[in-house]
Amino acid sequence: MKLLSVAIPCYNSEAYMRHCIDSLLPGGDEVEILIVDDGSTKDRTAMIADEYEKNYPGICRAIHQENGGHxxxxxxxxxxxxxxxFKVVDSDDWVDKASYMEILDTLRGFVYGEKTLDMLVSNFVYEKQGAKRKKVMHYRTALPQNELxxxxxxxxxMLGQYILMHSVIYRTELxxxxxxxxxxxxxxxxxxxVYQPLPHVKTMYYLNVNFYRYFIGREDQSVNETIMIGRIDQQIRVTKLMLGYYDVTKIKQWKLRHYMVRYLEIMMTISSILAIKSESEENMEKKKELWQYLRKENFKLYLRLRWGFLGQGVNLPGKSGRKFPIAIYKMTQKFFGFN
Structure with missing residues (x-):
């Protein structure tokens, strides 16, 4: 059995997937690198995946499937x-070697120790094209360091400080x-x-290292602002799914409840701001429907989110009211790393 499984979703990723895979190879035999070719047809992604499986048997595995998305x-x-x-590393991202070694040491300590770790959190770095100063998402103010x-x-x-996929490693069985x-x-x-497993997480550990390098800057990336607006229906779909997993107002552990409510708040805010930024009346109707959906499904949560600072900010009436959310938008940029 391996210590860590890393899944790399790949779709026409020939241009950058080698950098990602190579950054994970120093984990050696304790790590399995699952290169998932998600129906790539336009380049050599499938061949590269097979090449790594052949050259690194027992470490790299190529998984080929019909295209189904991330x-x-x-x-x-x-x-x-x-x-x-289990960890997910996107094919255009990579990991820092020194931090990687600390991550593996930490996981190894729990595997061979007496206590069970459900979730490991580490920092990630926004590797934004053209940026001289790289923003680091850390959790020093939110989580105890170097202890279970x-x-x-x-x-x-803090507002805009959330645990994202880039920063989390979960216990596979969980x-x-x-x-x-x-x-x-x-x-x-x-x-x-990140969101759905949270109520199942009983133990956590925060390692203050800049492990994950999150690349942003390609025009075709899903977090490009123009593309996000074009995919607002998918953003809304994900938000609705997240609203339906749990009635967060009934979660007994209040810090977990507070965190999950805030996460849903940011998802509602992002969907709303994308609609406002699109300057499309059709999208504004979708925004209205989303809030009505929440009102119908969970009135208590609706009251909490609709009349909170962010909810009020993205629901101001009239065209002039649409200007204020731009300030909120800058905060959500930190959450998603918009281009």
Whole structure:
């Protein structure tokens, strides 16, 4: 059995996937690298995946499937994972070697120790094209460092400071037991990957290292603002799915409840701001319908989100009211790393 399984969803990723895979190879035999070719047809992605499996037997595995989108690729990785822990690294991203070694040391300590770790959190770096100063998403103010802790020990998450897919490693069995299965042919499902398992997480550990390098800057990336507006229907779909997983108002652990409510708040805000930024009346109707959907499904949560600072800000009346959310938009940029 492997210590860590890393799934790399690949779709026509020939131009950059080698950099990603090569950054993970120093993990050696303790790590399995699951290269998921999600129906690539336009380049040599499938051949490169097979090449790594041939050259690094027992470490790299090539998984080929019909195109199902990012979520389907993550699902395939999880289904095939034999590692005790599971991580997703997108094919245009990479990891820092020194931090990687610390991550593996930490995981190894729990595997061979007496205590069970459900979720490991580390920092990630925005590797934005053209940026001289690289922004680091860290959790020093929110999480205890270098110790096992639970939700009672969590401190304060600042606005815009969230645990994203880039920063999390889950215990593989936990993901399988909570029934995690991401929707196919849908973007922005990384939010579901982080959000759905949270109530099942009992123990956490924060390692203050800049492990994950999150590349942003390509025009075809899903977090490009123009593309996000064009895919607003998928953003709304993911938001509705997240609203339906749990009645968060009934979660007894109040710090977990508070965190999950805030996560849903940012998802509602992003969907609303994309509609406003589009300057499309059709999208404004979709925004209105989303808030009505929440009102119908969970009135208590609706009141909390609609009359909170962000909810009020994105629902101001009239065209002049649409100007104020731009300030909120800058905060959400930190959450998603918009271009």
């Amino acid at each position: 979520g389907a690729a993550v699902n395939a990785g999880l289904k095939n994972a034999t590692g005790i822990y 802790f639970d939700w009672d020990d969590v401190k304060v998450f 993901l399988k037991q909570c029934g995690l299965e991401l929707p196919k042919h849908t973007f922005y499902v990384d939010n579901i990957f």
